[in-house]
Amino acid sequence: MTAGxxxxxxxxxxxKAFSGVTVLxxxxxxxxxxxxxxxxxxxGAGKSTLMKILQGVYSSDSGEILIDGKLVRxxxxxxxxxxxxxxxxxxxxLIPTLTVAQNVFLTAEPQGRGGLISDRRAREMAxxxxxxxxxxxxxxxxxxxxxxxxxxxxxxxxALAQDAKVLIMDEPTASLAQHETEALFELIGxxxxxxxxxxxxxxxxxxxxxxxxxxTVLRDGAKVLTSPISxxxxxxxxxxxxxxxxxxxxxxxxxxAQEDLAPVLTVDGLSSGNRVKDVSFxxxxxxxxxxxxxxxxxxxxxVRCLFGIDPVTAGTISIDGAPVTIRNADQAMSHGLAxxxxxxxxxxxxxxxxxxxxxxxxxxxxxxSGPLLNASAIAMLTRHLISRFSIKVSDPKMAxxxxxxxxxxxxxIAKWLGTEPxxxxMDEPTAxxxxGTKSEILDMVRGIxxxxxGVIFISSELPELLAVSDRILVLRNGEVVxxxxxxxxxxEEFLQLAIQGA
Numbered sequence: 001m002t003a004g005x006x007x008x009x010x011x012x013x014x015x016k017a018f019s020g021v022t023v024l025x026x027x028x029x030x031x032x033x034x035x036x037x038x039x040x041x042x043x044g045a046g047k048s049t050l051m052k053i054l055q056g057v058y059s060s061d062s063g064e065i066l067i068d069g070k071l072v073r074x075x076x077x078x079x080x081x082x083x084x085x086x087x088x089x090x091x092x093x094l095i096p097t098l099t100v101a102q103n104v105f106l107t108a109e110p111q112g113r114g115g116l117i118s119d120r121r122a123r124e125m126a127x128x129x130x131x132x133x134x135x136x137x138x139x140x141x142x143x144x145x146x147x148x149x150x151x152x153x154x155x156x157x158x159a160l161a162q163d164a165k166v167l168i169m170d171e172p173t174a175s176l177a178q179h180e181t182e183a184l185f186e187l188i189g190x191x192x193x194x195x196x197x198x199x200x201x202x203x204x205x206x207x208x209x210x211x212x213x214x215x216t217v218l219r220d221g222a223k224v225l226t227s228p229i230s231x232x233x234x235x236x237x238x239x240x241x242x243x244x245x246x247x248x249x250x251x252x253x254x255x256x257a258q259e260d261l262a263p264v265l266t267v268d269g270l271s272s273g274n275r276v277k278d279v280s281f282x283x284x285x286x287x288x289x290x291x292x293x294x295x296x297x298x299x300x301x302x303v304r305c306l307f308g309i310d311p312v313t314a315g316t317i318s319i320d321g322a323p324v325t326i327r328n329a330d331q332a333m334s335h336g337l338a339x340x341x342x343x344x345x346x347x348x349x350x351x352x353x354x355x356x357x358x359x360x361x362x363x364x365x366x367x368x369s370g371p372l373l374n375a376s377a378i379a380m381l382t383r384h385l386i387s388r389f390s391i392k393v394s395d396p397k398m399a400x401x402x403x404x405x406x407x408x409x410x411x412x413i414a415k416w417l418g419t420e421p422x423x424x425x426m427d428e429p430t431a432x433x434x435x436g437t438k439s440e441i442l443d444m445v446r447g448i449x450x451x452x453x454g455v456i457f458i459s460s461e462l463p464e465l466l467a468v469s470d471r472i473l474v475l476r477n478g479e480v481v482x483x484x485x486x487x488x489x490x491x492e493e494f495l496q497l498a499i500q501g502a
Contacts, residue, residue, distance in 0.1 A: 006069040008033045008197040009054065009085075009166055014063035016049055021394070023049050024060070025222045031166065034195045036188065038202060038212035038229070041241055042434040043404030044392060046221040047201055051168050055087050056080035067166075086159025087168045094151060094158075096144035101126035103143055104158045129157045134190050135183075149180035156187070160196075167191070168199045173207060174432050178294075185211055203434050204461075205234050217241055242436040252467055252486060261285045263321065264454040265423050267306070270315035275301040277478040278315070283423065283454040288445060290469030291458045292499050298478035299458045300342055303425040306456075307339040308332040319422065333362065336422030340412055340429050342458075348412040349400050356382045356396040359415045366418075381418070389414040390440070406437030413444065424448055425456040430464060442468055462492045474498050 009031040016024040024046045031037045041047050052058045054065065056074045065072055067083050074080050080087075094103045101122040102109075110125055112118030126139035130153070137153055152172060159167055173181045188198060188211055202208055208215060209229060217225040217240040225232075225240040265283040270276060276298050283289055291299040304310040306317065308328040316323050324335045332339070341347035349358050359382055360367065367377040382396050389410045393403060400411055409429065416424065426445065430438045445468050449455050459465045465472065466489065474482035474495075482498050489495050 005032060007031055007066070008035075008068065009199075010066040010069075011050070011054065012064050012066070014050060014053060014060045014065075016046075016053065016058060016061050023221050024053075025220075026063075027218065027221070027223050029216055029223070029226075031197050031199060032213070033197055034192050035213045036192060036198045036200050036211050038200045038208045038215040039218070040202070040208065040215060040237065040434075041218035042436050043406030045218040045241075045434070047218055048170070049221075050218070051087070051170070051199065051201070054080065054085060055168065056085075081162050081164075084163060084165035085168070086162060086164030086166065087170070088152070088155045088159060088172055089170055094143055094154060097142065099123075099140055099142055100137060100146070100150070100154050100157075101139035103154050104129065104139070104161050106158070108162065125161070126157065129161050133157065133160065133187060135187060147180075149176055149183065152176065152180075152184065153187075164196070166197045166199070168201070170201045171203070171432050172200075173202070173204070181207075203432070203438070205237065205435075208237075209234070219243055238435050241434060252469075261287070264319065265306075266316075266318040266321070268316045268318070270302075270305065270317065271313050272301060272305040272310045273313055275310070275478050276305050279475075279478075279480050280315075281473060281480065281483065283456065285452050285454060286449050288449045288455040288457055288468050288470050290465045290472040291456060291475060292462070292465060292472050292495060293475035294499060295460075297475040297499075299475055300427055301478065302475070303339055303427055303456060303458065306332070306425065307337055309339075333419060333421075338362075338416040338419055338421035338424050340416060340424070340426040342427040342431075344405075344409055344412050349408060351401040352399060354397045355386070355391070355393050355400050355403065355411055358400050358411050359385050359396075359418070362415055363418050385414040385418055389417075389444075406433040409433055409437070409441070413441070417448070421453065423454045423456065425458075427458045428460065429457075430459065430461070438464070462495055466492060466495065476501060 007030045011027065011029040014024055014027045027046065027050055029050065039047050049058060053060045054074065056077045056079050059075065065074055072083055074083060101119065104126045105122045109117045110121040112121055123139040130137045133156065135153055137150055143151065143154060172184060176184060191198065200212060212229045215227060215229050215232065215237065216223060217237065219241065261284045263282045264285045268280050270279045279302060291302065293299050301310060305312055308326040308331055317326055318324065319335045326332045326335065345351060356378065360378055363381060364373065367374050367381060386393060386396060391410045391414065392407050400408060413429065430441050433441065442464060445455055445457060457465065457468055470486055472484045472489065472495065473480050474484065
């Protein structure tokens with residue numbers, strides 16, 4: 001921000017408590033015009049609460065907000081919209097069965113003759129917004145037929161159509177492929193050039209250094225750092241986020257040769273329609289196999305097939321050397337397989353239920369006393385899992401949706417590890433979690449393998465894939481095109497070239 005210039009947004013002395021628990025303590029935040037300001041911190045640090053106060057979802061207990069130097073009262077989302085503040089949500093606030101244009105103007109539909117809603121005018125107006133953004137999107141296309149990247153563009157267009165001068169972007173690349181991420185960054189550059197200010201929430205350091213001008217870090221509800229991005233190192237940012245120095249969690253550690261141990265999972269010629277094609281590999285006890293590939297390469301489809309979600313159309317699966325039949329998740333679990341799904345919110349949790357209920361879902365048989373559930377056994381197992389996985393929750397009966405993203409992910413991991421599986425499959429287990437929780441999860445993965453379990457680990461973040469994998473299978477179009485030991489991979493660039501087929 002230019003010295004002396006009036007900030008686009010200024011939040012002063014913001015405090016907020018829920019049920020007597022303080023979540024924001026005298027936080028101040030300033031955003032310049034045409035600036036990208038990164039907001040970082042661990043899950044639960046207060047980032048979302050601060051932004052929800054700016055968005056009018058919550059009201060602050062104390063403090064004030066100025067927009068373009070003028071004191072404003074943002075009492076609800078309509079007031080935020082009128083003040084020019086728009087939010088691009090990580091979990092999309094869109095309706096798949098509507099068209100792009102209908103989503104862009106949802107609750108603000110343009111009217112035609114007789115005061116009726118005009119879809120034709122909505123398409124024309126949406127087209128003008130997309131043209132102004134410099135992107136090509138069909139406003140008349142049903143949203144459910146489009147890729148995640150177009151959903152993201154629709155969210156941005158929805159905010160800009162409401163004349164937003166400030167955009168809050170919450171983990172906008174979490175579901176995007178690399179080329180889609182590049183396109184988003186180019187769009188952010190064009191929006192900056194138009195004077196639109198962006199608050200960019202992300203846990204990804206490379207993204208922050210790529211597009212941000214300033215960064216603010218929150219920890220335990222308080223601001224601990226604000227700096228121009230050019231004046232601070234990644235190590236300083238990480239230390240501010242977690243409150244301590246992080247040791248080399250993302251460095252590969254040589255482990256014992258797992259090939260000498262017995263195979264726990266053998267896959268031979270496995271196919272599932274045209275999504276998984278003739279895949280063969282062996283996973284040994286105590287081994288971590290990473291799956292690498294572009295979106296749509298077949299990584300997720302392979303573990304879904306192994307877990308009985310997608311049908312096996314050819315090939316065999318063996319556990320501990322014995323062929324098994326897996327047609328559904330119950331059979332997979334009975335043979336000692338567990339799957340941490342790609343999307344924790346829609347696939348891994350029942351958001352309206354409590355932390356306790358979510359933890360117990362796959363473990364109910366362990367808590368039975370005759371035909372009935374044993375309440376004391378449930379309470380004891382719940383306390384054990386919360387303690388073992390350091391889940392931050394004040395009351396196990398709290399709805400899991402109230403937990404931070406990192407703690408939600410720990411609930412998903414804890415409930416499946418509670419089944420004591422032979423093989424744990426983890427699909428993007430660190431997506432949307434902070435650097436501190438990420439390092440905990442990576443250590444957890446190593447510990448799981450050290451206990452003798454086989455692990456299949458999927459991640460789009462190559463540094464963490466390289467940090468934990470003993471071997472990496474590269475998939476393309478549903479096929480394994482390379483089977484690389486970790487020692488064969490000289491660098492992240494080497495693996496990236498293998499993924500791209502270069």
